[in-house]
Amino acid sequence: MRYDFTDYVLIVAGAVTRVAVYALLALPAALVVVLSFTSGETMDFPPAGFSMQWYQKAFESEPFMSALWTSTYVAVIVAIAALVIGFAAAFAINRFDFPGKGLLQALAFSPLIVPAVVLGIGLLYLFAWMNLIQTMFPLFAGHLVLAIPYVVRTVLASLTLHNRVLEEAAMNLRASPLRVVRRITLPLILPGLLSAAIFAFVTSFGNVTVSVFLTYGGNVTLPVQLFTYLDHSYNPLVAAVSSIMIFVTLAVILTIERLIGAETLS
Amino acid sequence: MKRRTFLKLATATTMSTLAAPYVHAQEKKFAGITLRFGGWGGLYDETIQKYVAAPLEERTGLKVQITAGTQSADLVKLVANKENPPFDVYQADSAYMVEALKADLIQEVTEAEVPNIKRILPGFREYGEYGVPYSVFTYIPIYNSELVEQPLTTYTDLTRPDLEGRVALPAATFDTWSLYLLALAEENGGSISNMEPAYSLLEQAKSNILALAQSTVAMIQMFETKEASAGVISDARGHELRTKGHPIVSVYPPQGIYGATSYMNVVKNAKHPEAAFAFLDQMLSDEGMLGLPRALRLGVTTDVKLPDEIAKDLTFNTPERIALKKKVDWQKWMADRSARIERINKILRG
Structure with missing residues (x-):
């Protein structure tokens, strides 16, 4: 294959763009992680030296650790619930024609088009009206509302792309619809389901805007704790806590990757 | 032992025994109660926990639950839950006080309920009987x-x-x-x-x-x-x-x-207003008032005596400087x- 000058320019431009995009995506997080190991008292770059003191302080901080626990268990429960609800919705949208299908689809994606602040205030008033505000339920429900669109979109794409021949063969062999879903559909779209679960987890784990309205009774999430901390203090503890958030998210993704393999997930 | 001495001793012992549970109950009069406080997060909340909540708990048994948030989000929470507010004590700066008063969210607090109010410097209580100013920035x-x-x-x-x-x-x-x-x-x-x-x-x-x-x-x-x-x-x-x-x-x-000034307010329909008053009083005490200047170099609102190493860093550290407050x-x-x-x-x- 012959390359002319234009091809070379495009190849180089493509490579430069890729590097720039990857750098832009990874550098902020990498910078935060690097700063979290500073031995200095300020978030100066380059760091003054290497130290784990800010991690020690982060792990000793009761507000941060209880917030980390709250964020983690809320995100895990939300990911599981969003997966169940999102799969059901995506399956219905993909497989069946029924009155109101367009409305269901629009509703499933609507949280994406409503600004998160407005959604947070709306949910606050809704749960206040239901007299449920002084429980953990609004936080779960708020995060669930945010996560469902991502799950529906991802699962819907998996369902649309996967070949239905195996499902039809199973049904020809008299497998019940539930058995077909359980033994054929779910295993075939497993990578999509797990990607959706990761989306849901990350959406819930990193949310501030909705959480700040729905937390109650000391159950503050880590991003809200971090956000309020920044209002009065600005030191490498912020970088250490942010890095812990990054590590937790990475741990979730890597665990899933170890369970099913990166190739399958991609 | 003489009869008179014996009677005196016996009476004193009996009185002490009878009074002990009452005195103890007075000391721990908020035992079993949890006060819900809308915090502002980070070092701010840690300081209030250390200098206000912890000494108060030791003295009265009152537990303080601090929920970190922003004053805007807390205000919206209170407006949405007027009958059953999520906090007993709400913090607001001078600007948010206007909104809190407009929304009729907070109650008046007088010297009768919070005796240390008498120690607040002249001109620092901008909203009459509403709000207890505890910090100035x-x-x-x-x-x-x-x-x-x-x-x-x-x-x-x-x-x-x-x-x-x-x-x-x-x-x-x-x-x-x-x-x-x-x-x-x-x-x-x-x-x-x-x-x-x-x-x-x-x-x-x-x-x-x-x-x-x-x-x-x-x-x-x-x-x-x-x-x-x-x-x-x-x-x-x-x-x-x-x-x-x-x-x-x-x-x-x-x-x-x-x-501006930061205020603590007892929320209308608060579950534990008496505990909230005690919390505010502890905030205005010398121990409570010196916490935020120590940790964050925020100004004080009472006549508390400031240590020199703190006073030198504060804006309002002399009567002349205080006179400049607009x-x-x-x-x-x-x-x-x-x-x-x-x-x-x-x-x-x-």
């Missing part, structure tokens, strides 16, 4: 002495031509932080009802503005990276920059210093908020 001009040759002495100095492209100011959406605008107006013959002098000065000195900070962190970073040579920031943050080794000088303009008509300031933001945006876009 100012927004003053600061400059980097290595980068600015001629020292600043007033808010108006921020518009000097030699500071072109080097001044960092807050976004107009910050209600208390943008008090520098009122300062610009009043230093130049204007008033809260006539902000034109401030606007025309800003228009003329538009090229001085490096950026309008959307957060305190962004503002601090501009000074840390030396992008900004001068600006307006809270006195506590100016001190923080100095402790990090930056040559930042705080300016105390002789015409007046602008700032009174702000917060109702008017907040009523003009939208128009002010619109005007600033128009000036800076133009």
